Amino acid sequence: GLYSFGPQTVISYTVGETPILEMPARGAAEGRGVTAPISARMLRIGPRAAALTLLVATHADRQAKLRVSHVADGPRRTDVALLSAEGPGDRPRGVSETTTIAAGVLPAIPRAVWKGTDDGRLLLTIPAGNEPLEFTVWHTRSPAANSERVLAEVAWRSFGTPVNFEQFTRGGPRRWPAILTTRISLLPGDGPFAVDVLAHPADNPWLAQMRFTGLDFFDDGDTLAACTWDGDVWLARGLKGLAREAKPNGAPDAPVELAWQRIASGLFQPLGLKIVAGKIHVTCRDQLVVLHDLNGDGETDFYENLNSDHQVTEHFHEFAMGLQTDDEGNFYYAKSARHALPALVPHHGTLLRVARDGSRTEIVANGFRAANGVCLNPDGSFIVTDQEGHWNPKNRINRVTPGGFYGNMFGYHDRTDASDSAMEQPVCWITNRFDRSPAELLWVTTERWGSLRGSLLNLSYGYGKIYVVPHENAGGQWQGGMCDLPLAAFPTGIMRARFHPHDGQLYVCGMYAWAGSATQPGGLYRVRYTGRPVHVPVKLHARRGGFDITFSDRLEPAAAGDARRFALKTWGLKRTANYGSEHFDERPLAVASASLADDGRTVRLELPDIRPTWCMEIKYSLRSAEGTPVNGTIHNTVHRLAE
Template sequence: MKKIQSGLITLLAVMLLFSCNPKNHETDSPTGFTLSESDLPDYEKNIDHKGLLTALDDRHDESIRTGEHIYNNICFNCHGNPDQVGSIPTAFKFWEDQFKVGNDPYSIYQTLTRGYGSMPPQVNLTPVEKYDIINYLRETFIQKENPDQYFEIDSTYLASLPAGTTTGPAPKEFKPWAEMDYGNFLINTYELVGLNPAPRERSTGPAPLKDENLAKANFAYKGIAVRLDQGPGGVAAGKAWMMFDHDLMRVAGAWTGDGFIDWEAILFNGKHNISPRTAGDLHFQNPVVPAWANLTTGTFDDPRFTARDKRKFGPLPREWTHFKGLYQFKDRVILSYTVGTAKILETFGLETVENQPVFTRTLNISPSDKSLKMRVAPSGTSVVLVGEGATLKEQGGFTVMEMAPSKPIKIKLLLGKPGMKGLQQYTKTSSPPEDLDPLIKGGPARYPQKLTSEVSEGTQEGPFQVDIMNPPFDSPWKNQFRLSGLDFFKDPNKGVICSTDGDVWLVEGFTKNSGKLTWQRIASGLFQPLGIKVVNEEIFVTCRDQLIKLHDFNGDRETDFYESFNNDHQVTDHFHEFAMGLQTDKEGNFYYAKSARHAREALVPQHGTLIKVSKDGQKTEIIATGFRAANGVCLNPDGTFIVTDQEGHWNPMNRVNWVKKGGFYGNMFGFNSPADSTEKGMELPLVWVDRERDQSPSEMLWVDSKKWGALDGKLLNLSYGYGKVFVVPFEKIGEQVQGGVFELPVPRFSTGVMRGRFNPGDGQLYLCGLSAWGSTQPQLGGLYRIRKVDQPMVIPVGIKATSQGIELNFTDELNAKSVADTAHYTVKTWDLLRSRKYGSKHYNEQTLTVTKATLGKDKKSILLDIPQIKPTWGMEIQYQVKDYRGKDVVGLVQNTIHQLGEGRE
């Protein structure tokens, strides 16, 4: 079978919506396509659609196999099949749903090519591949299971298709996640397996999915994979590796082979409900238990939190052992941790005995006030010791290294497969244990190149202009640039940006307006960074396994020490538990949000929580619970927080939550959720954001710029799902905050928008974004600037719900005559059903009558009398009025009402 171009797998955790016009083969396609004709590659304008369709008869079996491969690797996660519901249960079901507009092959091809509604354009699929997946869907699902939706192809239809002379570029294999140079280490959750591993156990069925029996699996939940052999390309291009687990301070194992891992993970090849496995020959491995004996008891008993499935998670107690971080020197990785009072530096290496690999561990250990004991490897593994001050013995099925309280120790362990010959003799010629101190003071830059990218200034009409500041996608390290956080230094021309692929970039050129940005890669190999913050000119990064502080010792700006500022994170193997965002309060405490498991009950207390880390990094505290997929955190002026959440199980729609300490926010699959699953048992959101407005809200922020005029001090919500920015008008009645969202009049971004910061130098809003797990947008990553220009906005920034009706407050004055016409308003309401099922449709939809509309005394307020008004899950207010200049003002506010205030006098 031909190779499949599968680079877009990471783009497609979305709901496919095949909606286009089967009768329209003109160049001007129906409204709703994401890409216009001018956005498409030139070859798309000359495709022989008739030839591609008729060729399917000759290559029928190959086409079906190829289409099946694409479906299983790209579409199945979200759509599932007739026997198994996909991860997004509302996604289109080809075997039973009705196509909204078009079901013929060319219409589906147009949707794949250009995107429509929630369906992003499939920019990496070739025309041949697109027709292969269409062929597979038609024959496998539609014709057999959904025959009413099957379109018969005949000569008349083929003759109606656009004529062309090419079939487009040939398919090729494309795996950007496996081709990227991550540096010589990559932190992730890994499962260590040997050759010919057993198939993975994966639960299916209705939510909550049952826990698999993974007690015997060797997961390094906070695994630091280190490449040992020499050569370019980083860890992904290696042939030999060791894995260090910084929860347990153990070497989890060592392996060799032609492939690093199988890349099965949501942020690699897009797979849900899975963690990557090692690929190749596993030479030795250690179980998921502490490597160093408890200095008080002398045992290896594991005292950590025990989850419902009997596994243990989180780091060992600090007084026992604690991970301090890792140093980078050229391609060397030096780990730093403590055991009791002993400070340890450790590095790994690779040597050879009779053409067989020998894995080395070099340890520099400071004096300890107590004896130390470490499990090296299971009995039978070939292990020898080089150096003085330690001894090896067999104990409890392991080779154990013991060290008496003494002066500093430098030793080297040599490890090989069981039965390796010549290892003891080799100790006479192997180099002595290395002094690691010279390697922790900073080394030469590993990424000396400074890359540049162009700034494309926007010239849009209206109050906002958008500048595109795309990263240098042609980097020598093949970075994907899925940007996930940004912040600025005191010099506002400089900033730092992290990507979820593990990088941190120093970027310059924000405010000097030279038309270019300079990018320097200053850190790499981190575990899914999704938040970054500059505090007193020091860089902190939220990773899934720890909060990291970056140190540059020699002034080249590149990170020499990745300090584990706080690693209290409880990490499991589940793909969904992202650590999102990073903010600090006035006292210097840090805050981030941790997502829960998707379609499963929580295993650890941190699942689905807002988390506080003390200023010194020594203490972690859970502030609020009950979140499902909390994408970042916003600190409010009154000391409370805002955390968004995503539609899903127990979330009938997206939520914007005004969070107070100790609050529970609705996810009954959380850890120790309250017994009351009704709305009374949870804190209510500021607004239920309908999926028509946004598929996935991300982080919120307060406008902090006088240049933004009447929006200064107002609240913004960023859209990961649709690449938008919203203003959030709200009010507070008693203790309840309620309000809505209004989309800013700016073009939809080509990525989902994750994070935003106002630059104190130019007063404008900078945004970064990515497409990885559910955005409808086609571009992997992007950087943007929104500039407020001197034009009226006429944007609703305030909302009040009273027993009399709705009051909307605008940034600019309005025309009284146009406001007074009640025909200019449409108000709809609906209810939602909150349950363990995924999401909710609208119930009890109603259109409310506006009996009177009045312009307020400030000439910026619209007062709508709505006799039928009452609390409602969802409300949509559409208006079409004129501003003080006589220009049309058309808009839509979508809001929620929990309580009605007092009516106007």
């Protein structure tokens, strides 16, 4: 991991079983015909059972020769290693006969050995030992011959004072001392949901963009942590004020203040955050990192690399998305594949499980393109979305089981059968007009959301919406669809959400980067259920000759029994190596009759021509039991028809 101390960074790692601390430094040599920058690595190497070899530098001329010069200045003694391109011959551009790499160690290490290799590398072998060593390795590129004494003097002057590594590993001064305050005016909603804008300090002293990509809550109920796509982590304190001043309908009397603190920076495109045992864990493109505050000032002093098994290439599209844990403490996230290109590394296009202690990573399933997050199901399976693209005709929601293959032939796997029957089928295909880019899903686990408890929700980065996902298990194959929750679209793309463990309401965050319709850079919100009826579908059941829709709340029987209030159509897709798919064989599906079941919530549609279909649209215009309009659209998939 990395220790952060003001402008200094200490790298912590191991070689075999040997712990090592390393801090970079720099200096400059000037005088006696020598002008050169000097790079240095200040090191503390722990006990080592075997000798260690350090790569110090590489000469551009692979035929460079090594010469070691002993330099003494009173009690100060060191060896300077010089790797030089000597004599005539063809060389790389910019390398002359006198180009020399000079390097040294301060203080001198007994029995350390310099070595030059046949391919131009300069190595330093450090002997085995039971005691830790603290020293500095420096090197520079110098065009001047016989410059070792000048360079040694500069190195003694610049790096001769031993480094107190303990000072740099106990927590440093705050880098972002300002606590920024925002005010939130909360208003009661006039529908089943009210949305509270948890204002964030977009205008901050550091010009940091706040494009939120993950959030979670601390046990105190007052503080949340949120990460941003640009590499920061923030704390927002004051959530208890949302409940303390709440009226019976859930809206507080007076504005609530949130105190924002920037606590971490420099992370590589974080797209998931989870708090475990009071520690913030973040999914980054290069690692799963744990943030440690060592001195109690709130800021991160140590960035612990818990696991970095997933490999990184230069391709822009291979994001690491979402972060969840199971009951055993294992971590889960999805690793994207490359766009329009075959996979290069084993983790391209996979759902991954990381052991609780970070010791290993397992591939749970593969064949994904860009699965934006992960949801754990009560039965031990998973839900992930995927994005339209090559081998993926439209966006989709997948129920994932271990070992499954989900269709992307460009992913890393050994599958050669590109037929549709060779892949696991999704819960539903989602056409672009309905949701152009789905994000993460989550289950409604709180009683505060009334009749929606136990329902599955889907977030939309593309349109900034939240959908309910009614579904069924049709003989082992999950099938279902999506329908908007009755609330206005958010101004930013919604990426992640969690229910607050204390107030039971849904906190959502999001951002915009590209390929979305909700273009505000970022946002953080609370979605409150007001207690009013929701009237959204919570269950779908496809059967031979008909289709049943169960709503969250009671409906007016006359409207529910009027077949003219429903309009259905179906269409197909073609999965190929091309990007996406148009609609094929789009046609209306006639409704012979409609009726309302005895529960007052389930509408039974008789559809003589129903058959399995990749895509179906159901539009309805009904009334609630209280007489208010209930209008909506369902997009769904039917794989099997029950008898």
